[in-house]
Amino acid sequence: MSEEPHIHVLHNPGINEAARQITQGVAQRDFIIILTRCSVEYEGRGASKLGSGDRLIIVKPDGAVLVHRPTGYSPVNWQPESHVINVDVLKDAVVLRSVRRRPKEILVIRLEQVYLLVRAKGLTDKAEFIEYMDEAEISDYIARHPEVVEQGLQIISRERRVGEGYVDILARDKDNNYVIIEVKRVTANEDAVKQLYSYIEELRKANPEAPIRGILVAPSITKDALILLNSLGLEYKQIDPARLHREAKKEKHSRYSRSLLEYLERKKG
Amino acid sequence: MSEEPHIHVLHNPGINEAARQITQGVAQRDFIIILTRCSVEYEGRGASKLGSGDRLIIVKPDGAVLVHRPTGYSPVNWQPESHVINVDVLKDAVVLRSVRRRPKEILVIRLEQVYLLVRAKGLTDKAEFIEYMDEAEISDYIARHPEVVEQGLQIISRERRVGEGYVDILARDKDNNYVIIEVKRVTANEDAVKQLYSYIEELRKANPEAPIRGILVAPSITKDALILLNSLGLEYKQIDPARLHREAKKEKHSRYSRSLLEYLERKKG
DNA sequence: TGCTTAATGTCGAAA
């Protein structure tokens, strides 16, 4: 268990105190949140000016800066990453300047009054962002619809233990050959090929006579992996998780569509 | 002077208290900021899942919802506007569901632990956002000052419909040739060249005799685009939007200086 | 690094 983040909050700090805290926060790579009345200027690829108003400013540890107005999805001004952020006090206001190197852009925020200043330390977020389907869901879908890999496949088993690991899908093709299917959610690399090949070797030990095919199923594959795969006599089948997801949604009982649809159904009922 | 916003802050509220506060905040259209460990699911045009991690959640009075990870410019999940936001307590977590009507999309955030919860009331931001030198403005400026492209140009028309699209500027040069000007605010690519060429082809249909020049006006051009442009007998004129911007500022009656003057007047008053 | 292409693009204006 990772340690909890430490969060420091200031209510209505004066200009000097706010400047000091922001300076420290930037230096220490805190996640900084500021509710403030400010004006903003930007110049770079384009240019913009925004007069005084209440806004939320976010300064992230990696130098991303966002200025959000009270409405709307998109920030009114921003800096995807800052090369330099500096903080000054000028005429009764904190002036925060964020400079981006390439393209050369500068964002200047003049904080006239700070309502709330938050410095968060030690925020940790290691979770993987999974788009559309995770590996198990893709594997499930293929098990239900093996034709997306190849016509005439008959599923024999799922997650069968073979040697060190588990074969995602074991099947037979229309000529009754064994087919081992290895599923990857993202671009397949050489490791994925080696993994698939190791399963084939293991299965060959048990069935020295039977012809065994190996198919790597993934949205894309690296060049090196493709070369290795070909040299080992394996096959690659491209799938599109977005398309599979759309198809899966249409199904009534897919594992995937259950959770959110359930909610929607409950709302209706 | 408008009244100051009122800001309510909770440190480490329990799940039930957090749920109560968020429910109230949503109902009262507060600007809500939450630092929390949460997991997120989204389904709509796309779909995604994100496991547990520390994030910043923003819920705006207009129903915009943003989930920001500790790094990066863009939110990991979002909802530009919510038709309904509802809040429940489920298995020791606050579950925040934001539903968008069209397109039908749902964002579900499961808050496992709330580090900080902020409800801001009465944020006011009436300032006008002024942007300088978008494509239309550059085109306007060139129409007023065709010499920045070439000496002796006479403007014939603006935004004239030709075939599929609209020619930015149609002019005649000092030798009375037609000149089609295509304006880009950013690096011109092959598409921009093709677009310009298609206008020329259309104009040639109507005027088979007349010589027609095509000039692509942009701050820069990709290598491939330049090759294509040359091979088609077209021309490229580099302009600097920042410089045009400075020049436009000096003008009394430009669209630019008008709004800027307005802005300065308001600042003074 | 430059360039091309897709995006849960978003957003505004015009038809």
Add this chain to the structure above:
DNA sequence: TTTCGACGTTAAGCA
């Protein structure tokens, strides 16, 4: 309401 095009588009993939 849908369509269309610009955007400080951003962001990922590839040469």
